[in-house]
Amino acid sequence: MQADVTEIAPDTFRISTFHPDFGIQFNQFLIRDEEPFLMHTGFRRMFDTTLAGVRSIIDPSQLRWIGFSHFESDECGALNQWLAIAPRAQTLCSFVGATVTVSDFADRAPRALSDGEVVPIGRHRLRFLATPQVPHGWDAGLFYDEAVQTLLCSDLFFQPGDPTALSESDIVGPATDAIRAGIDGPLAKDMPYTPHTDATMRRLAALKPRTLATMHGSSFRGDGEKALAELGAAIRELLGKA
Numbered sequence: 187m188q189a190d191v192t193e194i195a196p197d198t199f200r201i202s203t204f205h206p207d208f209g210i211q212f213n214q215f216l217i218r219d220e221e222p223f224l225m226h227t228g229f230r231r232m233f234d235t236t237l238a239g240v241r242s243i244i245d246p247s248q249l250r251w252i253g254f255s256h257f258e259s260d261e262c263g264a265l266n267q268w269l270a271i272a273p274r275a276q277t278l279c280s281f282v283g284a285t286v287t288v289s290d291f292a293d294r295a296p297r298a299l300s301d302g303e304v305v306p307i308g309r310h311r312l313r314f315l316a317t318p319q320v321p322h323g324w325d326a327g328l329f330y331d332e333a334v335q336t337l338l339c340s341d342l343f344f345q346p347g348d349p350t351a352l353s354e355s356d357i358v359g360p361a362t363d364a365i366r367a368g369i370d371g372p373l374a375k376d377m378p379y380t381p382h383t384d385a386t387m388r389r390l391a392a393l394k395p396r397t398l399a400t401m402h403g404s405s406f407r408g409d410g411e412k413a414l415a416e417l418g419a420a421i422r423e424l425l426g427k428a
């Protein structure tokens with residue numbers, strides 16, 4: 187496997203690996219700055235592929251921060267391999283994630299972030315948003331780069347296949363189709379619809395992101411507020427009436 191690297195926003199690189207066994211892309215995002223930040227580590231077994239992608243952008247040993255949304259193998263399976271090769275690297279995750287899982291799993295202590303906390307990494311500023319159960323997991327959170335208005339949105343806007351790196355047209359349609367197609371599949375009920383889901387999606391839309399950095403499928407450049415509002419409506423419609 188080989189990673190494709192694309193700059194989707196200023197100094198924001200999408201490192202994408204299509205995995206034929208899953209039939210989907212696994213996308214990591216590197217923000218190049220004084221304190222480089224990697225969103226998602228990728229799978230443990232994909233570490234060499236992801237590492238090569240990062241190496242094409244920066245010296246991997248200089249990585250300073252590793253963030254992810256929730257504890258799953260594609261989000262943080264290679265965490266300890268990254269901590270081993272980057273001696274200054276520290277994990278950024280939710281308070282719940284640190285308390286419940288990461289403090290024990292990780293070879294170095296994580297930094298637990300509270301909701302709304304900002305981590306400046308140079309010219310870029312990452313705001314952490316605690317989003318429990320969105321896209322899924324008690325520990326879930328998302329990062330928003332305030333400097334270039336990019337929302338690192340993990341599994342939101344999931345699109346299967348191997349689509350283009352950056353779309354300026356519709357990704358809500360394919361993402362909605364994927365939710366609908368998954369309802370009766372073996373991985374069904376991945377996203378719970380809770381009393382907090384609508385408010386969380388409205389909060390994300392209110393950020394007015396210009397770029398949506400998606401973990402599986404095309405990233406999006408355009409009206410992020412509209413896309414998040416439309417995805418929120420689709421989630422409510424398809425998952426809110428079990």
Ligand SMILES: [Fe+2]
Pocket residue numbers: 256258321322341
């Ligand atoms: Fe996930």
Ligand SMILES: [Fe+2]
Pocket residue numbers: 260261340341401402
């Ligand atoms: Fe994922």
